[in-house]
Amino acid sequence: ALVCNKDFVPTAPRSWSEYESIMQQWYNPSERKYGLAYQIDPYHVYPFVTAFGGFYYDDDTDAVGVNSPGAVEGLRFYITHVMRYMYTADTGMEAQLKILLEGRAPCMITGPWNSKTIQENIRNPVVYAIPPIDGKTPRPFSGIKLLWITSVTANDKNRLYASILFSLWFTLSDDGLRVLVDAGYIPVKISILQYLQANADKYPMILGFAQSVANSVPMPKSAKMNYVWGPVADALNAIVTKYNEEGPDAAAGAVKPLLDEAQSKILAKIRG
Numbered sequence: 001a002l003v004c005n006k007d008f009v010p011t012a013p014r015s016w017s018e019y020e021s022i023m024q025q026w027y028n029p030s031e032r033k034y035g036l037a038y039q040i041d042p043y044h045v046y047p048f049v050t051a052f053g054g055f056y057y058d059d060d061t062d063a064v065g066v067n068s069p070g071a072v073e074g075l076r077f078y079i080t081h082v083m084r085y086m087y088t089a090d091t092g093m094e095a096q097l098k099i100l101l102e103g104r105a106p107c108m109i110t111g112p113w114n115s116k117t118i119q120e121n122i123r124n125p126v127v128y129a130i131p132p133i134d135g136k137t138p139r140p141f142s143g144i145k146l147l148w149i150t151s152v153t154a155n156d157k158n159r160l161y162a163s164i165l166f167s168l169w170f171t172l173s174d175d176g177l178r179v180l181v182d183a184g185y186i187p188v189k190i191s192i193l194q195y196l197q198a199n200a201d202k203y204p205m206i207l208g209f210a211q212s213v214a215n216s217v218p219m220p221k222s223a224k225m226n227y228v229w230g231p232v233a234d235a236l237n238a239i240v241t242k243y244n245e246e247g248p249d250a251a252a253g254a255v256k257p258l259l260d261e262a263q264s265k266i267l268a269k270i271r272g
Contacts, residue, residue, distance in 0.1 A: 001109070001110075001127045001128065001130060001140070001208060001209055001212040002019070002107050002108075002109055002127070002128045002129065002130050002131070003100070003108050003109070003110055003114070003118060003125060003126075003128075003208075004106055004107040004108075004125070004126050004127075004128060005100075005103065005106055005107070005122050005124060005125060005126075006124040006125065006126040007123070007124050008106035008107075009022060009106050009107060009126075009128075012128040012129070012131070013128065013131040014131065014132075015133070015134075016081065016130075016131045016132065016133040016134075017134075018131065019107075019131050020035075020081055020085075022035065022106060023035025023036055023085035024085070026085070026105065026106055027084075027085045029087070032104055033104050033105070034085060034086055034087050034099060034104060034105045035085030035086070035105065035106070036085055036105055036106075036108065036109065037087075037096040037099040037100040037105040037107070037108035037109075037110075038082065038086055038096055038108065038109050039091060039092060039093045039096050039097075040083075040091035040240060041233055041236065042056070042228065042229055042233055042236065043141060043229075044109065044110075045075070045078060045236065046139075046141050046217075047109075047130050047138030047139060047140045048074040048075065048077060048078040048082070048133075048138060049070065049071045049074040049075065050070075050074070050137075050138060050139040050140075050217060051074055051077075051132075051133045051136045051137065051138040051139070052069075052071075052073040052074040052077065052133075052136065053068075053069070053070030054068045054070030054071030054072070054073070054074050055068060055070070055071070056071075056220075056225070056228045056232065057220050057224060057228055058220070059220045059221060059222050062222075064224075064228070064263060064266050064267060064270070066228065066231070066232055066235075066259055066262050066263045066266060067256070067259040067260045067262070067263040071259060072256050072259055075239070075255045075259070076252045076255050077133065079239070079248050079251050079252045079255070080248055080252060083240075083243060083248065083251075084248055087099060088243060088244055089244065091240055093110075093114075096108060097110070097114060097117065097118075100118070101117070101118070101121040101122065109130060111140075111209070112185065112186060112205070112206060112209045113184060115184045115206065115209075116184060118205065119205060125204065125205055126204060126205075126208065127204070127205050127207070127208020127209055127211075127212065128208065129211065129212045129215055130212075137215055138215070139215050139216060139217045140212070140215070140216050140217070141216065141218075142213055142216035142217065142218055142219065143218075143219050144218065144219075145185065147167045147170065147171065149163045149164065149167065174189075174191055177189060177192045178192070178195065181195075181196065181203060181206055184206065186206060186209050186210045188213065193210055196210055224270055227266050227269040228266055230265075231261075231262035231266050232262050234262065235261065238254065238258050239251050239254060239255060239258060
């Protein structure tokens, strides 16, 4: 989601173009100020892929879409309407988070895992959904945490029974789920969402992330998704290098051939 310093961005941008105007006002690299902090990797840029109808892998159709028209268009948009306002010499998490924490960017697109650090360093943080792009909704990945009962309990009925009882308590009890809220996780349970809403002052960031789940895409569960990350990361690294060395036009022009190459590598790995 779009995590902002509310002192800088007091209300949720209604569109990406509205937020882009904020980025334009902020972007001043000579003063080390940027329009947005953003970790560049396959996971984090995915909302801009999905906004244009692109995808990496589809569980339902067993299709790889890394070089789909929507993915190409989404990354080209990302280069021209996002990267141009960023610090791109180091697009890793630590460098980008530091820019936000030092007040050198008004917002960062990140996840709830950074909530504690952000709340400890920013007086008034707030979480907004990633703004729509020309009416199209950016859809980030969502990951689901699971509890597993393993085969270790197969020959011990008491242990199996205790494991089942604990799993039921932990996943159905509001008290158990509030432990997850305090740890920065987002329980998908109506009563806990109501609890977050009633305690918005205590959980301003987690509530925002909980609301953004409605726009998310569940992470594909197929093992084939494991073949996607490496080739797409290589393509994104090459795009960033091209951007830094030759500029945005050259980077945008390199998107299609780099994604074609990534697609070929993924399909080759799947075929074995």
